[in-house]
Amino acid sequence: MAWPSIFQRGTLLSRFSHHHVVVFLLTFFSYSLLHASRKTFSNVKVSISKQWTPTAFNRSIEPEELWSSNHLFPSAEEATLFLGTLDTIFLFSYAVGLFISGIVGDRLNLRSVLSFGMCSSALVVFVFGTVTEWLHFYNKWLYCCLWIVNGLLQSTGWPCVVAVMGNWFGKAGRGAVFGLWSACASVGNILGACLASSVLQYGYEYAFLVTAAVQFAGGIVIFFGLLVSPEEIGLPGVEAEDHFEEDSHRPLINGAENEDDYEPNYSVQEGSTVAQVKAISLYQACCLPGVTLYSLAYACLKLVNYSFFFWLPFYLSNNFGWKEAEADKLSIWYDVGGIIGGTLQGFISDVLQKRAPVLALSLLLAIGSLVGYSRSPDNKSVNALLMAVTGFFIGGPSNMISSAISADLGRQELIQGSSEALATVTGIVDGTGSIGAAVGQYLVSLIQDNLGWMWVFYFFILMTSCTILFISPLIVRETCSLMRRRQARILSE
Secondary structure (H helix, E strand, O other): OOOOHHHOOOHHHHHOOHHHHHHHHHHHHHHHHHHHHHHHHHHOHHHHHHHHOOOHHHHHHOOHHHHHHHOOOOOHHHHHHHHHHHHHHHHHHHHHHHHHHHHHHOOOOHHHHHHHHHHHHHHHHHHHHHHHHHOOOOOHHHHHHHHHHHHHHHOOHHHHHHHHHHHHOOOOOHHHHHHHHOOHHHHHHHHHHHHHHHHHHHOHHHHHHHHHHHHHHHHHHHHHHOOOOHHHHOOOOHHHHHOOOOOOOOOOOOOOOOHHHOOOOOOOOOOOOHHHOOEOOHHHHHOOOOHHHHHHHHHHHHHHHHHHHHHHHHHHHHHHOOOHHHHHHHOHHHHHHHHHHHHHHHHHHHHHOOOHHHHHHHHHHHHHHHHHHHOOOOOHHHHHHHHHHHHHHHHHHHHHHHHHHHHHHHOOHHHOOOOEOHHHHHHHHHHHHHHHHHHHHHHHHHHHHHOOHHHHHHHHHHHHHHHHHHOHHHHHHHHHHHHHHHHHHHHHO
């Protein structure tokens, strides 16, 4: 088993400059802020539902005109269904935006696209949650339109930050580096939960106000401080560095049946050499080995992961009767598990130099953790522990696919020399995942309303099983490769 050279003594410090650290932190916190503003909506669902379905008590103390304007829904069940619809609308527009943003990011300046998305999204969130409440203007169509625009704007984030990270961090140690870095989404969830719960007592509109203001400030910092690639300051690119790495022509992702016989024989542009490739089309990116399989798998897995993201605080309040602020803080443990899972599993995949077998084992254990969490007792400590375990086995693989594996796919040997492919591939993987997540959020609200929460968990188990099914060809291929490598090592001893 080869030990990645980046983990050898002294290699890490000599390989990464302070520019790498700054890029890591800026991209990390930029996407954390985007996720924090999304998390705010899920954290205040109970408060919004109460505001949209005033009780008889509210009617007795509020003017008739104000009560009627607030009365969007006759019951909490209908309000909950609409909240699920908003999640679906957001994710569908986010998915469409990802396909577009990946292409745009590979053709325009990544820094400008990311900064624009952060600042404009912050303004939309401010109008959605704060301005409408201050003006007591409640309208279903306005909420839908604002959330469509927000989804499109937020979609600029992930393809851009993954592309920037892919420009700065090469293949060696990518699983561990990206595993740690992909915790940005979970950190954003934690940040959003903390910000929302700290000001929720003053009204849910202040939760939107605080997160939007912080996100807008982050967008300004990104515009003036982010370096898109090492070449901007005269440093060598990651492809030049990877050229000197051992086994650099045997990528973690390839489409060959036998990696020992692998030869790059695919060109994304007919009649031109790979070195001449710049931006590739959406179709060409989809034809790259592994992109379609991982995209379909991520559609199922992101459905489960985002269902926890959108519905976990609501589930805790609805199922156990815990206060909304307490449920927000408790939901943090799912993200803590995801952070640890993504980092540890990424490191293991670096050591093995294979991703799919690590994913397979984690997802098999995820099925057991879902069964355990669905039967969690009415005890906050036990619930938090089971939640963290579930996050480890679901959030970890989700982080790996959306970050390290997307970077592998976007910089595999077949398109080496193309600096304009990573954002497009990332947009395809994450966009397909978001389509699955969008469908899932509406299904979750329907299943919960008609069958109860236990059937929601059965649905999660089914989707996790489908994730394994989609990447099963890659699992078999990479497992066989590991076995051949082990046999060759035994024979050579």
